[in-house]
Amino acid sequence: xxxxxxxxxxxxxxxxxxxxxxxxxxxxxxxxxxxxxxxxxxxxxxxxxxxxxxxxxxxxxxxxxxxxxxxxxxxxxxxxxxxxxxxxxxxxxxxxxxxxxxxxxxxxxxxxxxxxxxxxxxxxxxxxxxxxxxxxxxxxxxxxxxxxxxxxxxxxxxxxxxxxxxxxxxxxxxxxxxxxxxxxxxxxxxxxxxxxxxxxxxxxxxxxxxxxxxxxxxxxxxxxxxxxxxxxxxxxxxxxxxxxxxxxxxxxxxxxxxxxxxxxxxxxxxxxxxxxxxxxxxxxxxxxxxxxxxxxxxxxxxxxxxxxxxxxxxxxxxxxxxxxxxxxxxxxxxxxxxxxxxxxxxxxxxxxxxxxxxxxxxxxxxxxxxxxxxxxx
Ligand code: IPM
Ligand code: MG
Numbered sequence: 001x002x003x004x005x006x007x008x009x010x011x012x013x014x015x016x017x018x019x020x021x022x023x024x025x026x027x028x029x030x031x032x033x034x035x036x037x038x039x040x041x042x043x044x045x046x047x048x049x050x051x052x053x054x055x056x057x058x059x060x061x062x063x064x065x066x067x068x069x070x071x072x073x074x075x076x077x078x079x080x081x082x083x084x085x086x087x088x089x090x091x092x093x094x095x096x097x098x099x100x101x102x103x104x105x106x107x108x109x110x111x112x113x114x115x116x117x118x119x120x121x122x123x124x125x126x127x128x129x130x131x132x133x134x135x136x137x138x139x140x141x142x143x144x145x146x147x148x149x150x151x152x153x154x155x156x157x158x159x160x161x162x163x164x165x166x167x168x169x170x171x172x173x174x175x176x177x178x179x180x181x182x183x184x185x186x187x188x189x190x191x192x193x194x195x196x197x198x199x200x201x202x203x204x205x206x207x208x209x210x211x212x213x214x215x216x217x218x219x220x221x222x223x224x225x226x227x228x229x230x231x232x233x234x235x236x237x238x239x240x241x242x243x244x245x246x247x248x249x250x251x252x253x254x255x256x257x258x259x260x261x262x263x264x265x266x267x268x269x270x271x272x273x274x275x276x277x278x279x280x281x282x283x284x285x286x287x288x289x290x291x292x293x294x295x296x297x298x299x300x301x302x303x304x305x306x307x308x309x310x311x312x313x314x315x316x317x318x319x320x321x322x323x324x325x326x327x328x329x330x331x332x333x334x335x336x337x338x339x340x341x342x343x344x345x346x347x348x349x350x351x352x353x354x355x356x357x358x359x360x361x362x363x364x365x366x367x368x369x370x371x372x373x374x375x376x377x
Contacts, residue, residue: 010044010045010046011043011044011045011076011325011327012045012046012075012076012077012324012325013045013046013048013074013075013076013077014045014046014047014048014075014076014077014078014079014320015047015048015049015050015068015071015072015075015077015078015079016030016031016047016048016049016050016078016079017049017050017051017052017068017072017078017079017080017081018049018081019051019052019053019054019055019080019081019082019083019097019100019298020053020054020055020081020082020083020084020085020097020298020300020303021082021083021084021085021297021298021299021300021303022081022082022296022298022299022302022303022308022361023053023080023081023082023083023298024081025303025304025306025308025310025361025362026081026082026294026308026309026310026312026313026314026361027079027081027313028361028362028365029310029313029314029361029362029364029365029368030079030310030313030314030316030317032365032366032369033314033317033334033365033368033369033372034047034317036369036372036373037330040372040373040376041330041333041376043321043327043330048071048075050067050068050071051065051068052064052068052080052083052097052100052101052104053082053083053084053097053098053100053101053298054083054084054085054087054088054097056068056097056100057088057091057095057097061095062095062100063083063095063096063097063098063099063100063101063103064099064100064103064104069103069104069107072104072107072108072291073107073108073289076287076290076324076325077290077291077292077320077324077325078104078108078290078291078292079291079292079293079316079317079320080101080104080291080292080293080316081293081294081298081313082293082294082296082297082298082299083097083098083100083101083297083298084096084097084098084297084298084300085097085298085300085303086300097298101293102150102151104291105145105146105278105291106146106151108278108280108289108291109146109280109281109289110145110146110278110279110280110289110290110291111144111145111146111147111177111180111181111279111280111281112142112144112145112180112181112184112278112279112280113142113143113144113145113257113276113277113278113279114140114141114142114188114276114277114278114279114319114323115140115141115142115143115257115261115264115265115274115275115276115295116138116139116140116141116274116275116319117137117138117139117140117141117261117264117265117267117268117274118137118138118139118268119134119135119136119137119138119267119268119269120268120269120273120338120339120342121135121136121339121343122339122342122343122345123268123269123270123273123342123351125353126269126270126351126353127266127267127268127269128266129241129244129267133243133244133245134244134245134267134268136245137244137245137267137268138192139244139245139247139248139249139250139264140188140192140248140249140250141250141252141257141260141261141264142181142184142185142188142249142250142251142252142257143252143253143254143257143258143260143261144173144177144178144181144251144252144253144254144257145254145257145278146177146254147172147173147174147177147253147254148171148172148173148207148253148254148255149169149170149171149172149253149254149255150254150255151254152169152170152171152172153170153172154168154170155168155169155170156168171205171207171253171255172207173207173210173211173253175210175214178210178211178214178215179214179218180281181251182196182198182214182215182218182219182251183218183222184279185198185249185251186218186219186222186223186226188249189223189226189248189249190223190225190226192248192249193248194225194226194227194248195226195227195228195229195247195248195249196219196223196226196227196228196229196248196249196250196251197228197229197230197231197236197247197248197249197250197251198211198212198215198228198229198230198231198251198252199230199231199232199233199236199250199251199252199253199256199257199260200212200230200232200233200252200253200256201232201233201234201256202230202232203232207253211253212230215228215230215251216228216230233252233256233259233260236250236252236256236260237259237260237263240260240263240264240267241263241267244264244267250264261274261276261295262295265295265296269351270309270350270351271295271296271297271312271350272294272296272308272309272311272312272348272350272351273309273311273312273315273351274294274295274296274312274315275292275293275294275295275312275313275314275315275316275318275319276292276293276294276295276316276319277290277291277292277316277319277320277323278290278291278292278293279323288324290320290323290324292316292317292319292320292323292324293316294312294313294315294316295312296309296312302349306360306361306362307348307349307360307361308348308350308361309348309349309350309351309361309364310348310361310364310365311338311348311364314334314338314365314368315334315335315338317334318331318334318335319331321334333372333375333376334368334372336371336375337368337369337371337372337375338368338371340371340375341364341367341368341371344367345357346359346363346364346367347359348360348361348364
């Protein structure tokens, strides 16, 4: 295959943040694949690595140091593993592992979170839904990632005069925040089936009413060629498990998008199969800040056992090749190798089925490298 780059210079700076739990072991498999692309295709990156989450808290007393924040700002892309674990459950909010991730999203301005849920043919039977409902499923959940109730003020826990305590969070969206995420949704739809479903709770929330109005206005003014529908979030959750193929692109806010994307992930058979890209606004040169991470969490119950599914992490790398470095051919090569290995019957524990071969995290990575070798031979 004539993919080899002649240019010996690295394509850009990538910061690896493996994090906690299964993060480091799935990141090891990305390193294996990155080595292959560097060696065989001349697709090379200037790599740095750092701590985030619980491991950073253990070492530095904070889930994300300013130094790592600066290195993330200077990187062309960040590859992120996972954060969190039961050990950190009782920490105050500001020190929780998750705050490290939220700070990265917020300070890098990563407002657009792309969570594609695609069902591999070989995995149709590992979904908890009937095969005919999920065969060929390909939906894109687009989640707003830097606003809404995750960041809204006021927030906190206060003690009332009568001694009761009160927890407060604020759901808040401005027109600008709604329009910029909706734009990304319509643009994505134009490259797919040209259908957008915008999701909120306009029946009970003013922020939802505004969301619906702004999305409709933008549609009518700039994207009349895209089919737009609106749906309440509870109905959308139900429709996702009833008839998931009715959707093309789903656009939603930070909280509903979080919930709906876990639901969509499971349609594909396992949380271990869902990658994501978090993108900022393009700068004057058209470059956008970006962070790529699997949707699964740190899975502390299986961490360190070499049984985790590395595929969501590997597909996150594939999204990085596409969205940050325009390396679509390389991304296709990797996606194809993953599909071949699954078709050949290898399964990690989370997607294990009768008659298939159960393999470890590292064996799955090695098998994908072998498929890459074959494809590039
Ligand atoms: C996700 C996760 C995060 C979120 C957590 C780890 C903070 O659930 O990326 O979906 O709620 O956004
Ligand atoms: Mg989530």
